[in-house]
Amino acid sequence: xxxxxxxxxxxxVPGLFTDHTYQYQVxxxxxxxxxxGNRVKVYFGKQKVTGFVxxxxxxxxVEEVKEILDLADERPLFREDQLxxxxxxxxxxxxxxxxxxxxxxxxxxxxxVSRSVERIYSAVRPEQLPALRExxxxxPKRLAVLETALQHPGLRKRELATATGVSIYLVNQLCxxxxxxxxxxxxxxxxxxxxxxxxxxxxxxxxxxxxxxQDIAAALQQGGHRVFMLHGVTGSGKTEVYLRCIEQVLHTxxxxxxxxxxxxxxxxxVRLYKARFGRDVAVLHSRMSDGERYDxxxxxxxxxxxxxxxxRSAILAPVPDPGLIIIDEEHxxxxxxxxxxxxxxxxVALYRTQKCRGVLVLGSATPSLESYCRALPGGEYSLxxxxxxxxxxxxxxxxxxxxxxxxxxxxxxxxxxxLLQKLxxxxxxxxxxxIFLNRRGFKTLVVCRECGLVLKCPRCEISLTYHTDGRLRxxxxxxxxxxxxxxxxxxxxxVGYFGTGTQRVELELAAALPGVRILRMDADTTSRKGxxxxxxxxxxxxxxxxxxxxxxxxxGLDLPGVTLVGVINADSTLHMPDxxxxxxxxxxxxxxxxxxxxxxxxxxxxxxxYTPEHYAVxxxxxxxxxxxxxxxxxxxxxxxxxxxxxxxxxxxxxxxxAVVQQAAEKIRAHLDRFAVGLSGGKIMIVGPAPAPLxxxxxxxxxxxxxxxxxxxxxxxxxxxxCQATGGVAPGKELKMSINVDPMYIM
DNA sequence: AGCACGCCGACT
DNA sequence: GTCGGCGTGCTC
Numbered sequence: 077x078x079x080x081x082x083x084x085x086x087x088x089v090p091g092l093f094t095d096h097t098y099q100y101q102v103x104x105x106x107x108x109x110x111x112x113g114n115r116v117k118v119y120f121g122k123q124k125v126t127g128f129v130x131x132x133x134x135x136x137x138v139e140e141v142k143e144i145l146d147l148a149d150e151r152p153l154f155r156e157d158q159l160x161x162x163x164x165x166x167x168x169x170x171x172x173x174x175x176x177x178x179x180x181x182x183x184x185x186x187x188x189v190s191r192s193v194e195r196i197y198s199a200v201r202p203e204q205l206p207a208l209r210e211x212x213x214x215x216p217k218r219l220a221v222l223e224t225a226l227q228h229p230g231l232r233k234r235e236l237a238t239a240t241g242v243s244i245y246l247v248n249q250l251c252x253x254x255x256x257x258x259x260x261x262x263x264x265x266x267x268x269x270x271x272x273x274x275x276x277x278x279x280x281x282x283x284x285x286x287x288x289x290q291d292i293a294a295a296l297q298q299g300g301h302r303v304f305m306l307h308g309v310t311g312s313g314k315t316e317v318y319l320r321c322i323e324q325v326l327h328t329x330x331x332x333x334x335x336x337x338x339x340x341x342x343x344x345x346v347r348l349y350k351a352r353f354g355r356d357v358a359v360l361h362s363r364m365s366d367g368e369r370y371d372x373x374x375x376x377x378x379x380x381x382x383x384x385x386x387x388r389s390a391i392l393a394p395v396p397d398p399g400l401i402i403i404d405e406e407h408x409x410x411x412x413x414x415x416x417x418x419x420x421x422x423x424v425a426l427y428r429t430q431k432c433r434g435v436l437v438l439g440s441a442t443p444s445l446e447s448y449c450r451a452l453p454g455g456e457y458s459l460x461x462x463x464x465x466x467x468x469x470x471x472x473x474x475x476x477x478x479x480x481x482x483x484x485x486x487x488x489x490x491x492x493x494x495l496l497q498k499l500x501x502x503x504x505x506x507x508x509x510x511i512f513l514n515r516r517g518f519k520t521l522v523v524c525r526e527c528g529l530v531l532k533c534p535r536c537e538i539s540l541t542y543h544t545d546g547r548l549r550x551x552x553x554x555x556x557x558x559x560x561x562x563x564x565x566x567x568x569x570x571v572g573y574f575g576t577g578t579q580r581v582e583l584e585l586a587a588a589l590p591g592v593r594i595l596r597m598d599a600d601t602t603s604r605k606g607x608x609x610x611x612x613x614x615x616x617x618x619x620x621x622x623x624x625x626x627x628x629x630x631x632g633l634d635l636p637g638v639t640l641v642g643v644i645n646a647d648s649t650l651h652m653p654d655x656x657x658x659x660x661x662x663x664x665x666x667x668x669x670x671x672x673x674x675x676x677x678x679x680x681x682x683x684x685x686y687t688p689e690h691y692a693v694x695x696x697x698x699x700x701x702x703x704x705x706x707x708x709x710x711x712x713x714x715x716x717x718x719x720x721x722x723x724x725x726x727x728x729x730x731x732x733x734a735v736v737q738q739a740a741e742k743i744r745a746h747l748d749r750f751a752v753g754l755s756g757g758k759i760m761i762v763g764p765a766p767a768p769l770x771x772x773x774x775x776x777x778x779x780x781x782x783x784x785x786x787x788x789x790x791x792x793x794x795x796x797x798c799q800a801t802g803g804v805a806p807g808k809e810l811k812m813s814i815n816v817d818p819m820y821i822m
Numbered sequence: 823a824g825c826a827c828g829c830c831g832a833c834t
Numbered sequence: 835g836t837c838g839g840c841g842t843g844c845t846c
Binding site: 082084085087089092096097098099100101118119120121122123136137138139140141142 | 844845846
């Protein structure tokens with residue numbers, strides 16, 4: 077008998093950029109046992125590695141074939157459709173199929189072998205608390221821990237400690253003293269077991285909500301692929317629309333995935349879904365343990381959890397037949413993964429709903445230009461507008477403060493006179509305020525403080541940045557020019573370099589407003605796990621008057637006590653060296669404005685800027701998305717930027733600046749050669765230029781950007797390039813990353 | 823990633 | 835003559 081069986085195996089070798097499968101003979105003992113999707117142990121050269129079985133054949137394609145040594149896991153780890161998804165990811169985002177597959181089944185690969193989990197319960201009954209309080213009046217922290225344990229039974233030690241705001245040491249002590257009971261949990265973990273399923277009486281829908289639900293439900297009934305752009309202002313009740321649509325899709329026997337940005341996946345959000353769908357909900361977020369994530373993953377896989385609520389990576393979940401995918405806040409850049417495979421959840425959602433004839437709903441108050449463009453009349457998406465807030469509340473009043481006038485009238489500080497005055501007013505009325513600034517801006521931005529002029533590259537329309545050699549540089553095309561001493565427009569010598577930090581704001585605020593209580597929230601103060609929540613809790617308890625923070629204070633917060641939001645400098649995002657700077661500024665300002673006026677009193681917003689006439693700032697101040705969209709889209713069209721083009725960004729990085737630059741120049745030459753002789757749309761290639769973050773950690777970074785209205789041609793260039801280089805940059809000490817549809821050019 | 827093969831300089 | 839430098843190229 078010569079009918080031997082061979083398996084096609086994708087080997088897991090880091091650094092091996094190949095979609096090639098290797099044939100291994102299936103040993104007799106494994107015939108009928110090894111299946112598609114199994115992970116197996118094999119020799120690859122002299123090293124023992126694992127690989128994924130992705131096919132079988134009865135003929136061998138090469139002379140020398142080794143045997144599979146053994147199974148790595150008993151059961152198959154993925155289905156055909158998951159491999160197809162991985163292949164699509166690898167193909168579209170230029171990464172290896174193995175890498176993509178590893179991402180697609182990450183929770184399975186990181187699964188812990190039924191590791192038992194310790195859960196903490198109070199050994200004290202609630203009615204014993206008052207007596208204890210008298211017994212140990214000097215231990216308020218201990219009592220607080222007990223209270224938390226009573227309110228939230230079954231937390232982990234660490235969770236209990238952070239939820240109470242004490243150290244884990246204290247929790248351990250209480251366990252040792254017998255006040256807390258430790259239970260070793262069974263392998264089935266339900267991180268949200270404390271949430272009860274409340275079959276809520278459905279709330280009434282507004283007319284707008286009703287229409288949205290009906291449109292989407294009709295599409296779900298029809299069962300074809302459709303995409304809806306749900307453009308609804310903050311507070312227009314999009315979530316209720318999502319919930320109703322999910323109910324609809326469940327009736328058709330299919331499943332639903334809801335994606336929310338990391339910051340929006342709060343316990344409240346989970347509670348909302350749990351209340352409606354109970355155990356049918358699987359939650360996936362990044363702070364779960366590997367074991368918890370795996371448990372949810374299995375419930376999705378075997379169909380027990382038809383409703384998935386999660387962050388970006390949940391789009392890869394093994395939902396058998398997603399009839400509905402919802403992406404809330406679809407414009408959020410966090411939907412783009414910044415490590416390989418560098419996928420955008422929206423693009424994956426599009427692929428998945430196309431493939432299984434499902435409905436995709438993109439919700440946002442400030443849609444991305446890419447999506448809104450397609451939702452215009454005649455586009456592939458259907459637009460649903462929800463322009464009104466459900467409670468009839470009006471949008472807050474936004475006032476622009478022209479900082480050029482402040483400079484002219486002799487105030488060269490961070491705060492305008494009006495902002496200080498308003499802050500004093502709020503303090504006097506015992507109301508709260510948020511001061512927002514964007515530190516992600518570059519110190520190196522050059523602005524004329526008299527007329528507000530920001531120097532831009534004549535070729536790319538991108539802000540020039542200041543370098544220590546005294547020159548200004550374009551980080552797209554490497555255009556260079558001597559930094560002017562006087563403003564080329566108005567001749568003023570008041571040319572400034574920007575970069576104000578939260579710390580400085582905090583200090584100056586304390587100096588300007590004696591006695592004020594300030595909380596600061598930025599990357600420095602929230603590095604510890606749970607500190608983010610702690611700061612917010614303290615602030616909403618009224619422990620501070622002013623919250624000073626970066627990006628993170630802008631998104632998703634619901635603080636009814638806040639009646640004033642001050643934006644220190646809108647220009648720091650507006651003039652970032654990135655073609656999406658205007659879009660992000662508009663989104664950010666719109667978000668920030670949505671943070672106020674959530675309580676009974678109407679809120680107000682003060683935006684300080686040197687360029688109040690800029691359309692992004694103007695439109696944001698009037699809550700006018702359409703006005704912004706029209707101006708921005710005109711600029712994109714003129715420059716040939718996305719959404720009128722597809723973009724690919726290559727980053728070359730390594731320890732030696734000169735080596736990296738040289739390699740980048742070579743690659744550019746390669747690309748030029750691959751681009752010539754193509755019939756079809758023009759391909760733009762710029763760079764190499766130092767990446768805006770030109771030195772990240774130890775590495776020097778150079779980048780090359782390619783874009784074209786004709787994506788087929790662009791792909792062709794990239795395919796040739798990857799084929800020639802194997803996707804790996806030539807030479808050692810040099811690394812390269814490929815980013816398709818990059819969100820940032822930084 | 824590893825590990826071979828391979829083609830040039832300085833050593834017992 | 836050989837040891838070993840690390841530049842290309844392959845691994846079923």
